[in-house]
Amino acid sequence: MDRQDIYAKLEELDITLPTVGASAAAYAMCVQSGNVAYLSGHLAKKDGKVWVGKLGAALTTEEGHVAARSVAIDLLATLHAHLGDLNRVKRIIKMTSLVNSTADFTGQHLVTNGASELFSDVFGESGKHARSAFGVAQVPLGACVEIEVIVEVACGSDRA
Template sequence: MSGGPRARLAELGLSLPTVVPPVAAYVPAVRSGQHVYVSGQLPMADGALLAVGKVGAEVTPEQGRELAGRCALNALAAIDALVGLDAVTRIVKVTGFVASAAGFTGQPAVINGASELFGEIFGDAGRHARSAVGVAELPLGAPVEVEVVVEVS
C-alpha cells in the first residue's frame, strides 16, 4: 500500500474524527514500549452514539458491522492523537464486544466491520489476532465496542 494510512483513508472517503472523550476514569490510549493500547471505542460521532440497542433486535447485523467500522475509526483517531497514525507498523489484536439479543451468534461477522477496515487501511500489517464476544450490555446502551492493540515504530 502506497501513501500510508492517511492517503488510504482519503482513498476510502474517510477522515479521522475527533478523539472521543472518555466516559469514565481512563484515557483513550496508552503507549507502553512499542505498543499502543486503545481503550474500548464506542460507535460515536459528534459526541453522540450512532445507535443504541442490541444486535439481532433493535440493530441489524449489517448496521452493527458498520458501527464496528466506526469504532475502528475512533480507535485510529486515539492512536493518531497519541503517536501519529504513520507510526503504526502493525495492528496486533482487536477485541470486539457485541451487545447481543438472545440467540444472536453472529458476533464475528459484526466485528468484521472493524477488522476489514484495518485491512483496507494497513494491508497485510492490518491482519491481526481477534476476539469477538457477545455481551448482555455495553456502556451507554451501545451495540458494539472495539478495543485495539497496535505496534508502533
C-alpha cells in the same frame, strides 16, 4: 516495498478522522508501553451520539457491521492523537469486540468484520490481527458495539 502513506489511504477510502474526545471516566484512551499502544474500548457512534441498540433485536447484522467500522475509525483518530502520525503503526496486533446482542444472536464475528476489514483496508497486511468477538448482555450506555485494540508502533526513528 514500502506501504502507501496512511493518510493518502484514508483519503482514498474517503475517511475523515473525527475529533477525539476525552475519556468518560478514570482511564486513559490510549496507553503506550515501549512499542505497544493499548487503546481503551471505544463505543459505536452514529451522528455524533452513542449508537444504542441490541443486535438480534433492534439492529441487523449489517447495521452492526457499519457500527463496528465506525468504531475502527474512532480508534484510528485516538491513535493519531496519541502518536501524531499513523504512519508509525507497524501492526494491528489484537482486537477485542463486545457486541451487545440477544442470547440467540450468533453473528458477532460478522459484526466485528466491519472493524477488521477497515484495518486491513487502511494498513494492508499490517492491519490483519488476532481477534476475539464476544456477544454480551450489555455494553456501557447501551451501545451496540465496543472495540479495543492493541497496536505495535515504531519508536523514535524506527519507522513503519
